[in-house]
Amino acid sequence: MYDFTTLVQSIGNFLHGQFSPGVATALEWTLVILVYLALYAILGLVLVYVERRVCAFFQLRLGPNRVGWAGTAQTVADALKLLLKEPVTVNKADKLLYNLAPFIITLAALTVISLVPFAKGLQAFDINIGLLFIVAVSSLGVVGILLAGWSSNNKYALIGAMRSGAQIVSYELSVGLSLLTMVLLTGTLQLSTIIETQANGWWIFKGHVPAIIAFFLYLTASIAEINRGPFDLPEAESELTAGFHTEYSGLKFAFFFLAEFVNMFTVAAIATTVFLGGWMPFHLGDWAGFNAVMDFVPPILWFFLKVSAVIFLMMWFKWTFPRLRIDQLLKLEWKYLMPLNLMNLVFTAILVYLGWHG
Amino acid sequence: MEKIIFYILSAVILSLSLMSVLSRKLLRSAVYLFGVLTAIAGFYFLIGYHFLGAVQLTVYAGGIVVLIIFSILLTHDIDHQMPTPDWSRVAVAGALCVAGAVMFVQLLQGSLFSRVEAPEQSDLNTVGNTLLNPGGGGYLLPFEVVSILLLAVMIGAIVIAKQRHSVDDSSPEKQAP
Numbered sequence: 268m269y270d271f272t273t274l275v276q277s278i279g280n281f282l283h284g285q286f287s288p289g290v291a292t293a294l295e296w297t298l299v300i301l302v303y304l305a306l307y308a309i310l311g312l313v314l315v316y317v318e319r320r321v322c323a324f325f326q327l328r329l330g331p332n333r334v335g336w337a338g339t340a341q342t343v344a345d346a347l348k349l350l351l352k353e354p355v356t357v358n359k360a361d362k363l364l365y366n367l368a369p370f371i372i373t374l375a376a377l378t379v380i381s382l383v384p385f386a387k388g389l390q391a392f393d394i395n396i397g398l399l400f401i402v403a404v405s406s407l408g409v410v411g412i413l414l415a416g417w418s419s420n421n422k423y424a425l426i427g428a429m430r431s432g433a434q435i436v437s438y439e440l441s442v443g444l445s446l447l448t449m450v451l452l453t454g455t456l457q458l459s460t461i462i463e464t465q466a467n468g469w470w471i472f473k474g475h476v477p478a479i480i481a482f483f484l485y486l487t488a489s490i491a492e493i494n495r496g497p498f499d500l501p502e503a504e505s506e507l508t509a510g511f512h513t514e515y516s517g518l519k520f521a522f523f524f525l526a527e528f529v530n531m532f533t534v535a536a537i538a539t540t541v542f543l544g545g546w547m548p549f550h551l552g553d554w555a556g557f558n559a560v561m562d563f564v565p566p567i568l569w570f571f572l573k574v575s576a577v578i579f580l581m582m583w584f585k586w587t588f589p590r591l592r593i594d595q596l597l598k599l600e601w602k603y604l605m606p607l608n609l610m611n612l613v614f615t616a617i618l619v620y621l622g623w624h625g
Numbered sequence: 626m627e628k629i630i631f632y633i634l635s636a637v638i639l640s641l642s643l644m645s646v647l648s649r650k651l652l653r654s655a656v657y658l659f660g661v662l663t664a665i666a667g668f669y670f671l672i673g674y675h676f677l678g679a680v681q682l683t684v685y686a687g688g689i690v691v692l693i694i695f696s697i698l699l700t701h702d703i704d705h706q707m708p709t710p711d712w713s714r715v716a717v718a719g720a721l722c723v724a725g726a727v728m729f730v731q732l733l734q735g736s737l738f739s740r741v742e743a744p745e746q747s748d749l750n751t752v753g754n755t756l757l758n759p760g761g762g763g764y765l766l767p768f769e770v771v772s773i774l775l776l777a778v779m780i781g782a783i784v785i786a787k788q789r790h791s792v793d794d795s796s797p798e799k800q801a802p
Contacts, residue, residue, distance in 0.1 A: 289626055292626055293626070361650070361652070361653070363653065364652065364653065364656060367656070394675050395675055395676075395748045395749055396675050396676050396679050396749055399676070399679045399680075399683075400675070400679045400682075402683065403679040403680075403682035403683040403687060404682060406682075406683060406687030406688070406691075407663070407682065407686060407687055409687070409691055410656075410659055410686075410687075410690065410691060410694065413691070413694050413695070413698065414652075414656065414694070416698075417652060417694075417698055418652075425698070428698070429695075429698060432691065432694075432695055432698075436691065455749075456749055
């Protein structure tokens with residue numbers, strides 16, 4: 268009922284009708300870039316607001332829930348504070364790398380959201396190897412973090428960067444393996460096809476136990492991979508002031524901040540796409556009436572509903588659990604998550620071999 | 626449009642690889658190398674070899690360069706700069722480079738490249754079927770050999786990393802009697 272393919276195609280046809288092919292392609296690219304940059308900024312803004320609110324509710328912080336209508340003035344204050352701060356540059360820092368680091372992180376975060384399918388036909392880069400590409404590009408962000416920590420010429424920043432490197436490199440494995448488990452079930456890496464395989468039920472429901480295990484493994488590992496609490500060791504405030512971005516201020520700090528929030532959105536979007544049916548509506552067996560009502564809700568709304576549910580879950584984790592120590596963190600990955608993931612993978616392979624999956 | 630992107634990518638690769646060799650700061654060299662490897666992945670995406678591009682990004686840009694950066698962070702301090710080499714060394718290295726380049730260009734001009742109009746599309750199914758096919762045109766045997774090699778390397782790395790502990794543990798026992 269709500270198909271964006273025709274809309275997108277008509278925009279493309281209009282551009283190609285008005286201009287020469289080269290110009291039309293360039294215009295299309297510009298349009299896509301602008302849309303995604305706007306999305307990046309809006310996501311950051313909305314998620315900052317939500318984070319402040321959720322955190323305030325969980326920890327009884329009074330301010331963010333009181334300023335302005337429903338705490339909206341808090342976001343304005345945060346943004347203004349970031350814009351008006353003096354951009355301090357460190358004297359003995361490696362200037363080039365110091366300025367390059369936020370750029371690399373932003374680039375990695377921005378590239379990954381281009382693959383997220385928001386609704387049918389509403390996806391910028393529907394590539395055959397979608398999931399592999401996401402894992403590949405999200406592993407580039409760590410370079411930015413390492414550079415930021417090193418070029419600041421600050422002990423706290425360096426320790427934060429080293430921790431972050433160890434953490435990201437370890438937890439990438441679990442993210443990849445848990446997604447691989449789901450690839451066994453879906454039989455494809457292309458994100459749009461993965462969603463189509465869930466037309467008769469989301470994978471978390473029809474994927475039996477392995478899908479549920481993989482969902483929780485994915486969520487844990489990817490929260491650790493994007494350095495969010497309770498795994499936010501690289502920027503542990505109580506021990507490292509602010510970790511790898513200690514020396515960054517003003518807008519450069521905002522880039523790190525934004526990238527973290529957008530990464531959170533990406534993780535939630537991938538979880539939604541692979542496990543929770545993407546933009547597919549919620550169907551309940553043979554209840555035709557119920558299903559029809561669910562179909563009436565636009566898919567893009569379904570997508571954002573599911574994503575916000577996952578994001579809320581992640582914020583819930585962050586503001587409830589205490590931060591882990593670095594040895595506990597690495598032990599969790601290498602001694603529990605990795606073996607569990609491998610066993611789950613073999614289990615799923617047997618299941619698929621016997622033909623018991625959805 | 627593709628031509629423009631090709632030339633931009635080539636310019637990026639050439640200039641960054643030069644900078645990576647000529648830079649006197651270790652970490653900057655590594656970062657330029659990161660740029661080169663990412664741009665090469667761009668080439669693969671340009672000709673439609675998405676799988677190879679993603680593997681290039683994961684293995685080289687995301688894996689090897691991260692390891693290089695990690696080891697550099699462990700070894701040197703930020704002010705460290707490589708010393709400027711003697712002019713004689715620069716001259717010898719420059720002469721060798723020019724000789725190599727001349728030889729390379731000669732070889733390239735001598736050989737005949739056949740022009741491919743439409744490169745084979747490599748979607749994941751083709752890659753998987755070719756890689757794991759024991760029959761004709763498949764690469765199952767090399768694949769298995771490589772995986773055994775990787776397993777051996779992994780076990781070797783673990784043994785080397787563990788050796789110090791086992792020596793420490795066993796040495797007091799040997800001395801005790």
